[in-house]
Structures are given as structure tokens and as C-alpha cells.
Amino acid sequence: MFHVRPDSGEPIYVQLVRQIKHAVATGALAHGAQLPSVRQLAGELVVNPNTIVRAYRELEHAGLLEGVPGRGWYVTYGQSKLRDEERRRRLQAFIDQLWAEGRALGYSTEELADIAAAALRERAESEHER
Amino acid sequence: MTDAIRTEGLVKRYRGLSRRGRLTERTTLAGLDLSVPTGGITGVLGPNGAGKTTAVRILLGLARPTSGSASVFGLDAQRASLAIRERVAFVPAERAIFGWMRAEQFVARVSRRSTRWDAERATKLMTQWRIDGRVRMRDLSSGTQSRLLLLVAFARGASLLVLDEPTTGLDPESVDDALSELAVSAADGATVLLVTHRLEEVERICDRVVVMSGGRALIQADLDDLRAGWRAIELAGHPAVDRLHTWEEVAHVTRFGEHARLLVRRDADAVLARLRMLGAEVTSERSLTLREIYLAITRTDGDAPRDDLA
Numbered sequence: 426m427f428h429v430r431p432d433s434g435e436p437i438y439v440q441l442v443r444q445i446k447h448a449v450a451t452g453a454l455a456h457g458a459q460l461p462s463v464r465q466l467a468g469e470l471v472v473n474p475n476t477i478v479r480a481y482r483e484l485e486h487a488g489l490l491e492g493v494p495g496r497g498w499y500v501t502y503g504q505s506k507l508r509d510e511e512r513r514r515r516l517q518a519f520i521d522q523l524w525a526e527g528r529a530l531g532y533s534t535e536e537l538a539d540i541a542a543a544a545l546r547e548r549a550e551s552e553h554e555r
Numbered sequence: 556m557t558d559a560i561r562t563e564g565l566v567k568r569y570r571g572l573s574r575r576g577r578l579t580e581r582t583t584l585a586g587l588d589l590s591v592p593t594g595g596i597t598g599v600l601g602p603n604g605a606g607k608t609t610a611v612r613i614l615l616g617l618a619r620p621t622s623g624s625a626s627v628f629g630l631d632a633q634r635a636s637l638a639i640r641e642r643v644a645f646v647p648a649e650r651a652i653f654g655w656m657r658a659e660q661f662v663a664r665v666s667r668r669s670t671r672w673d674a675e676r677a678t679k680l681m682t683q684w685r686i687d688g689r690v691r692m693r694d695l696s697s698g699t700q701s702r703l704l705l706l707v708a709f710a711r712g713a714s715l716l717v718l719d720e721p722t723t724g725l726d727p728e729s730v731d732d733a734l735s736e737l738a739v740s741a742a743d744g745a746t747v748l749l750v751t752h753r754l755e756e757v758e759r760i761c762d763r764v765v766v767m768s769g770g771r772a773l774i775q776a777d778l779d780d781l782r783a784g785w786r787a788i789e790l791a792g793h794p795a796v797d798r799l800h801t802w803e804e805v806a807h808v809t810r811f812g813e814h815a816r817l818l819v820r821r822d823a824d825a826v827l828a829r830l831r832m833l834g835a836e837v838t839s840e841r842s843l844t845l846r847e848i849y850l851a852i853t854r855t856d857g858d859a860p861r862d863d864l865a
Contacts, residue, residue: 467741
């Protein structure tokens with residue numbers, strides 16, 4: 426599920442934090458899902474177990490995971506907040522792209538807003554009919 | 556908590572005769588102060604002749620220090636070497652094997668002497684690493700011999716694993732398998748001391764690093780702290796570039812005409828501020844790889860051990 430590159434210059438725990446956030450944001454790890462144990466993941470990724478612990482702790486601090494002593498690590502319901510943020514961040518990238526392409530084609534920002542709104546309304550209507 | 560390993564002022568000199576019949580003395584450890592906390596994986600790096608293997612041999616009671624002290628889990632390395640060896644699994648750099656013995660006999664022999672033998676893990680690894688127990692050890696490939704020694708080390712359930720160049724001669728897949736088991740042992744609470752020349756292994760799996768040179772430990776630090784501390788700074792037009800090497804934080808200065816590159820070992824932000832105040836133009840700044848840090852440390856401070864004639 427996860428993979429790390431020790432030579433990328435980015436600390437391994439940071440890579441893991443990013444990937445777990447991503448998995449939660451995309452729904453690959455749902456609320457309540459159990460993460461691999463530190464022992465298992467350290468063996469699979471061939472990294473130091475303390476690195477995994479560090480990543481899990483950081484995510485616990487961010488409200489994304491919960492460590493249950495003796496049982497393991499679970500995805501918790503800080504989920505909805507982070508998930509919104511992550512979704513919004515990704516959407517923003519497309520909006521920025523739409524704006525840049527549209528401006529390059531000679532539309533004003535107001536025109537683009539109207540066109541996008543009209544196109545999305547059309548979508549909503551066709552979804553509604555089905 | 557007691558340190559897993561601690562040495563204080565450890566010195567080892569070997570005496571011998573030169574070819575001309577004169578008394579020679581070789582110092583392999585020149586006052587080694589080492590402390591390895593319990594838990595985690597510590598990588599021991601250093602050029603050949605740095606004293607890594609000698610230190611390990613003394614810790615396991617296989618060699619006597621000339622002076623100084625060494626202990627493992629608080630037990631004196633000389634007086635309690637049997638008790639120590641019960642808690643330590645050691646894979647030496649020179650792979651001593653019982654050539655006539657079948658692999659499974661060897662495993663059985665070690666298991667009988669181990670109080671915390673993990674039979675399940677041994678069986679699992681025999682299968683996973685495709686070691687045929689019926690083959691005599693001398694007929695195994697050198698890679699398989701290494702894997703067999705690692706297997707018994709992992710299955711012993713030792714509190715401390717001391718592995719001296721454990722992945723030498725292994726193919727990349729076997730290296731990964733071995734390091735993976737090492738990570739699992741550490742997760743189970745074992746302390747691991749990994750003596751190696753492979754910086755990429757240390758970068759991947761260790762959380763602490765010791766750099767030895769000339770029979771001393773030049774650095775012993777948390778790997779993340781070490782990497783966070785070092786920085787390469789490139790400058791143009793610094794008026795006092797010739798004096799920068801005297802700054803305490805600066806480990807190394809390289810000049811290229813009007814430009815200079817500094818390797819800074821700590822407090823890089825303060826160094827940057829001072830440089831700018833002195834009118835230098837900082838053209839770039841970046842963190843260092845473990846390889847660059849290692850080379851900077853061993854080239855700056857490290858003297859090779861000298862063969863002193865007495």
C-alpha cells in the first residue's frame with residue numbers, strides 16, 4: 426500500500442505521513458480502518474520501526490489516527506475535516522488550471538465563472554434526470 | 556534506562572615485531588567513548604582500520620582492551636562475557652562456519668544453546684530464504700551461508716544484535732530480506748548494532764549513527780538530527796573567505812575562484828546571518844546527503860591509525 430524512497434532527500438516519516446493522508450483523503454483508508462502494525466510495516470518497507478512510530482504519532486497529533494495501546498492504530502474521525510481540506514486543495518488545482526487556460530484563450534475571469542457555472546448546472550440537471 | 560552498550564576511554568594496542576625485528580605497536584582504539592541506548596538500530600560507519608571490529612570484539616569479550624572499560628546492558632565485557640553472549644546475537648565479518656555440519660544441524664545446535672529461541676521464525680526463514688537444511692554448510696553458496704548465520708541470529712531472540720557487515724556478498728533481494736528481518740527484530744524490542752560500509756543501508760534503516768575514525772568515535776547522533784544540522788552554503792565575493800575555516804560551525808571550505816562552498820555542521824541559520832552581515836552573497840543553500848556528511852566528518856577530523864614504531 427505504501428512505499429518509501431530513502432534517497433529522495435525527504436525524510437522517510439514525512440513520505441509516510443503524506444501517503445497515509447492521501448490514502449485517507451481518497452477513501453482508501455476509511456474511518457475505523459486499522460493500519461498495519463509497526464512491526465509489519467517496518468518489515469515490509471524495510472525501514473526503522475521508530476520511523477513508522479514517528480509517522481503514526483504525527484498523524485495521531487493531526488487527529489487522523491488513534492493509537493490503541495496493545496491493539497494498534499486506527500483511522501479516526503478527525504477524518505472529515507482533513508478530508509475536506511484535501512479535497513478542496515485538489516479541486517483548487519483544477520480551478521487554477523481552468524482559469525489559466527481560459528485567460529490564455531482570451532476569456533475574462535467573469536466570463537469563465539459564468540461558463541463554468543453554466544456547464545456545471547447542465548451536469549447537475551442531467552444527473553438529476555437519471 | 557541502562558545503555559545497551561557503553562565504553563569509556565577504550566584503548567587497544569597490538570604489539571608485534573617488524574620484519575627488521577624491531578618492536579612495533581599498532582593502536583586500533585585510541586580512547587573510544589561510545590554509548591548506544593537500548594532499543595533502535597545504530598549504524599556504525601568508518602573507514603577501514605577505524606577500529607569498528609576491534610570494538611565489537613572487546614564488547615563481546617573476544618578481545619581484551621589495553622585500557623578503559625566496556626559494558627553491555629551494564630555487564631562488564633571482560634568479567635561477564637558469558638552472560639553477555641547469552642543476550643547477544645553476533646554475526647562476525649569473517650563468517651566462521653562448521654563446514655561438515657548440515658544446515659539443519661547447525662540451526663538445531665544454536666537453538667539448544669539459546670534460552671529464547673524462536674522456532675517458528677527459524678522455520679519460516681528457512682523456507683522463505685530457501686535454505687536446504689540437508690546440505691552441508693561448506694557446500695552452501697557464500698550468500699546462503701551468510702543468510703544462515705543471519706537466520707540463527709534473528710531466531711535467537713537476543714536483546715542485542717551485533718552484525719558486522721551482514722549484507723556483504725548478498726544479492727539485492729537478500730539484502731532487503733535481511734534488513735527487513737532486522738527491522739522486525741527492532742520492532743520486537745531488540746537493540747541492533749549494524750557495522751557497515753553501506754551508507755544507503757544506514758540511511759534506510761538506522762535511527763542512530765556512529766562515525767568512527769582513528770580508533771575514536773567522531774560522531775554519535777540521532778540520524779535525523781545529524782541530517783538536520785548539516786548544510787552546504789555557496790557564496791560569492793566574501794572578503795574574508797580565507798578565515799571561514801576557523802569558524803567553529805564550519806567543517807570544510809572549498810574555493811572555486813571568487814566562489815566558495817562551506818559545509819556547516821550546525822547552527823546554519825546563524826552562520827548565514829553572519830555571512831550576510833559581512834557582505835557575502837549567498838548563492839545557494841541545501842541540506843547534505845549522509846554520504847556527504849560522512850565524507851566531511853572523516854576527511855576533516857579523521858586521522859588514519861598510525862603504525863607507531865616504539
